Amino acid sequence: xxxxxxxxTGTGGGIAIKQQVITGVNAIAGEWGHNPMPWKDDTEGPVQxxxxxxxxxxxxxxxxxxxxxxxxxxx
Ligand SMILES: [Zn+2]
Numbered sequence: 086x087x088x089x090x091x092x093x094t095g096t097g098g099g100i101a102i103k104q105q106v107i108t109g110v111n112a113i114a115g116e117w118g119h120n121p122m123p124w125k126d127d128t129e130g131p132v133q134x135x136x137x138x139x140x141x142x143x144x145x146x147x148x149x150x151x152x153x154x155x156x157x158x159x160x
């Protein structure tokens with residue numbers, strides 16, 4: 086089994102088992118970027134994602150997300 090993790094302008098992934106890509110019911114198996122960020126610091130309030138949800142992992146773990154959180158803030 087392989088779980089591919091992609092972090093770039095977004096956050097995503099995919100699953101392959103026995104050299105076959107697993108697509109899942111909605112053809113998004115392995116996509117984890119739009120699940121809620123676990124253990125988020127609630128003191129900063131909700132973070133809006135372009136998908137319409139709040140606190141998606143992608144808003145933190147992506148190039149733009151890391152730029153906004155760590156570089157633009159000065160560390
Ligand atoms: Zn999202």
